[in-house]
Amino acid sequence: MTTPARVATRLWLAGLILLAAWLVGCSADTPDNAADPLRVGVLKFGTVSWEMETIQRNGLAEKHDVAIEVVPLASENALAVALQGGRVDLIVSDWLWAARQRAENRNYQFAPYSLAVGAVMVNPASGVETLADLANRKLGIAGGPVDKTWLLLRAYAQKTQGMDLERVVEPTFAAPPMINRLLLDGDLPAAVNFWHYNARLSALGMRPLLSVEQMLAGLGIDTVPPLLGWVFAEDWADEHRTELQHFLAASQDAKRLLNESDEAWAPLEPMIKPESEAVFAAIRDGYRAGIIKRYGAPEIAAAGQLFDLLATESDGQLTGGVTQLSADVFWDGYRQP
Incomplete structure (x- = not known):
């Protein structure tokens, strides 16, 4: 005879089985990257934060199946320290910095972000x-x-x-x-x-x-190389190649949106804090002028030419004594034809 206690036990076990099945199903539907977002270091009021806001506001991370955690920091030095200390996965810097780090056995790599300079x-x-x-x-x-x-x-x-x-x-x-x-x-x-x-x-x-x-x-450099780019550890990029490519695709989509739509800039005005509409328009136009249209072997070669020139002009101070820009600085997972 089945006792009430046995019935209760069976119902309890059945409930556990159903709960376990539900949890497994939920886990299977959750993107792998949701538990391990790309941690992006940004200056709180810097230009990179504009792009991150555009990515998040327009669902571009979800579109490209990548989770992003924005980590605001106070200075360029804080960004570098955070990357070196493993607090963030990538920051915007230049290939000169990445080259100097590689010379000190910190193998960072570069993927382009912007042409905009001074x-x-x-x-x-x-x-x-x-x-x-x-x-x-x-x-x-x-x-x-x-x-x-x-x-x-x-x-x-x-x-x-x-x-x-x-x-x-x-x-x-x-x-x-x-x-x-x-x-x-x-x-x-x-x-x-x-x-x-x-x-x-x-x-x-x-x-x-x-x-x-x-x-x-x-100076005889006809191709303008992007000076600013995403910088990250080579080992990390090897382990997160797909996620990084998805992130860069989201970044490109954000740039495309900001290039084509004046309305996309409206949510950024409180971050930019322009003195006037004319200043706001000039900043928007300046950003658009810095959007990279192509990136490949000619741009990497031009970066090498520019490196040689800057090394000579600064007597090695800017390049940290590095005499040649290694091709390994430029991550092979991204090109823009």
């Missing part, structure tokens, strides 16, 4: 119309003595005009916001700054004197 901007009231007009005048420089755009400008001036800019101008180094303020106030006739600061300057009436693309062409 330029030389002038105050129209300064009377500066050509590079030669900067002789015996101040030149504001954001980024320090080994800023890439400053080094390029020096090489360009020497090759095209025989000018030794270090001797001819008075370099004035300051933080990017201060450089902008000094230029707008007329305390500097010209300045080298990063692209999003230059976009603000352009909207406020300053004008470009010389772009990085023009400098490169004058």
